[in-house]
Amino acid sequence: MPExxxxxxxxxxxxxxxxxxxxxxxxxxPEAPRLPAxxxxxxxxxxxxxxxxxxxxxRRGKYLLFPLDDGHTWIVHxxxxxxxxxxxxxxxEDRFLRARFRLDDGxxxxxxxxxxLGRMWVVADPAQVVGKLxxxxxxxxxxxxxxxxxxxxxxxxxxxxxxxxxxxxxxxNIYADEALHExxxxxxxxxxxxTPEEAERxxxxxxxxxxxxxxxxxxxxxAYLDARGERGQHQLHVxxxxxxxxxxxxxxxxxxxxxxxxxSCHYCPACQV
DNA sequence: CTTATTCCCTGATTGC
DNA sequence: TGCAATCAGGGAATAA
Numbered sequence: 001m002p003e004x005x006x007x008x009x010x011x012x013x014x015x016x017x018x019x020x021x022x023x024x025x026x027x028x029x030p031e032a033p034r035l036p037a038x039x040x041x042x043x044x045x046x047x048x049x050x051x052x053x054x055x056x057x058x059r060r061g062k063y064l065l066f067p068l069d070d071g072h073t074w075i076v077h078x079x080x081x082x083x084x085x086x087x088x089x090x091x092x093e094d095r096f097l098r099a100r101f102r103l104d105d106g107x108x109x110x111x112x113x114x115x116x117l118g119r120m121w122v123v124a125d126p127a128q129v130v131g132k133l134x135x136x137x138x139x140x141x142x143x144x145x146x147x148x149x150x151x152x153x154x155x156x157x158x159x160x161x162x163x164x165x166x167x168x169x170x171x172x173n174i175y176a177d178e179a180l181h182e183x184x185x186x187x188x189x190x191x192x193x194x195t196p197e198e199a200e201r202x203x204x205x206x207x208x209x210x211x212x213x214x215x216x217x218x219x220x221x222x223a224y225l226d227a228r229g230e231r232g233q234h235q236l237h238v239x240x241x242x243x244x245x246x247x248x249x250x251x252x253x254x255x256x257x258x259x260x261x262x263x264s265c266h267y268c269p270a271c272q273v
Numbered sequence: 274c275t276t277a278t279t280c281c282c283t284g285a286t287t288g289c
Numbered sequence: 290t291g292c293a294a295t296c297a298g299g300g301a302a303t304a305a
Contacts, residue, residue: 001297001298001299002299003299034281034282062299077299077300078299079282079298079299079300080282080297080298080299081282081283081284081297113282114282114283114284115281115282115283115284115297116281116282116283117281117282117283117298117299117300119300153275154275154276155275155276156275156276156277160276160277163298163299165299165300172298172299173297173298173299221297222284222285222297223284261276261277261278262277262278262279262298263297263298263299264296264297264298
């Protein structure tokens with residue numbers, strides 16, 4: 001479940017490894033016919049990448065973007081179980097390998113995805129894919145005033161709005177729960193009921209939580225692996241996520257787990273109001 | 274416009 | 290021991 005910290009970890013690792021490299025071969029597994037979202041034909045998709053040089057590695061929300069030397073952009077979304085691993089060793093085949101890209105220095109980028117939910121695009125304009133995303137939490141794009149404006153009049157639970165990538169780009173289930181705990185705001189609060197003070201607190205909590213998780217190389221409860229094929233460490237530092245029944249680190253009350261918007265939601269009913 | 278629900282996917286876990 | 294039901298959730302699609 002790569003969210004912003006996981007994708008940012010991968011971006012930082014890949015940047016020095018693939019910048020300036022050309023893709024000399026691309027293979028997409030026929031077992032994952034939906035991996036190429038655009039163009040949807042695997043052959044056409046591969047031919048847009050082969051021969052192209054990767055100029056850099058960028059990130060927008062949970063999307064990885066590779067600007068190409070012909071002006072197009074290769075975009076990758078890992079969704080739930082995707083992993084993009086760089087290897088200088090020989091081929092590492094397994095049943096979950098969905099794509100393989102050989103670079104002009106002999107290294108490979110391997111795309112593994114157990115559940116085949118990940119998607120890739122090659123587009124002329126990245127806005128076709130990432131154009132509707134909300135502001136970046138770690139840049140100046142996110143402000144309390146902007147957040148408050150986005151929440152105004154909304155009756156859905158604040159947790160649901162934080163998961164909506166159009167409100168804010170990059171939060172998933174883990175960090176939405178963690179940020180709301182950090183800000184001491186209940187995930188069930190109607191989004192429009194937040195005060196300016198609470199919006200400011202939530203903004204700062206989101207930044208703190210995402211920055212901390214990025215320092216720990218992301219969270220690996222399940223499948224997440226970074227670009228070196230290694231697990232993150234932030235699961236050792238979560239305060240409420242998957243800690244139902246255990247004491248809240250702030251007030252000691254038992255952490256609760258409820259369902260919000262079809263997703264599991266963990267919070268402290270005592271100090272998150 | 275809003276909010277809620279379903280679907281895609283499959284391995285791991287739980288229940289009987 | 291086996292087998293079925295449940296769970297995990299990002300995002301698109303659909304329903305209301």
